[in-house]
Amino acid sequence: MSEPTKIGLTGAGGLGMHLSRGFEDTEDAVVHAVADVSDESRNRAGERLDIPEDRRYSDHIEMLDDAELDGVVVATPHTFHYEQTLAALEREIDTLCEKPMTTDLADAEDLVRRAEDSSATLMIGYQRHLDSAFLTAKEALAEEVGEPTFITAEVTQNWIATQRGTWRTNPDLSGGGQLYDTGSHLLDVVLWTTGLTPVAVDAQMLFDDDEDRVDVQAALTVTFENGAVASVAVSGDTPTVREHLHVWGDNGGFFVEGEDWDPRKIRFIAPDGGERQPRLDRWGSKNKAQAFVDVIRDGAEPPATPRDALKVTAVTEAAYESARTGKRVDIDL
16 A cells, blocks of 8 residues: 655644545545644644654744655645745645735745746645535636636625624734635635736725724725626624626626525626526535645646745735725736
């Protein structure tokens, strides 16, 4: 039998442990080592994952240099992603970096360059790239929609009530607020499913802090190179989780919608108003852990790439600048 694929996990909090369960469900893959600055989190994860004490690290770099890994997962607070991912790429270790890739546009551009020059592969943790509804929407875009001209997207969540006081509302760790958290997924599917190039952002935000760094609600108008416009709304102060992506073009449109964290549903809308709801193949869907193991073992193309993530960071950073200055902010990718 071949050796199992050895994964290192940096960040043993809720997201890191959720990802670790995905590796447990993946044949011939194992979380081989864990790194976390918190003794409690690191040891709890080590016990849960049956990792011996000599492979439980307080330092990410030490784990990369010592643990003989095939791949590493970076599931730490957002502002650590750049340096930790860069360290893995410099050691030519395949890396799954949770979203957002970075909270700084220059850092995002640098990681794209580094990843494309490296023999290692960088995958970004935008799991909607593995959801069959969004995949169906992207694959059928040309036939069912044509070139997109108008997009609306919205996500709601009771975010601030549950996250206030955690690292997610500390902008030194999170980079911002709700837009850099769940809102990052929404921006990603707008940009990824349509394939459009953003050129400008106008944004308004409601902030939870005096320094206007932690947004609770955001409303963005994104203009694209082809003249299309997207209206994107993100709320972290609503009682339930709802998400929708509506894309219109000359041939019709599609609606991807859902609630809570369940798989999304899709409808195609014809020019005459008729609707079609395709049957989705849920059985063939992979989780992020399984997709990452395919990247490591088989050299598969990552479902979400650094260039996908670069677009998201560019729009996000432009949105914060626009909200704070009251001006339209241009984007040059």
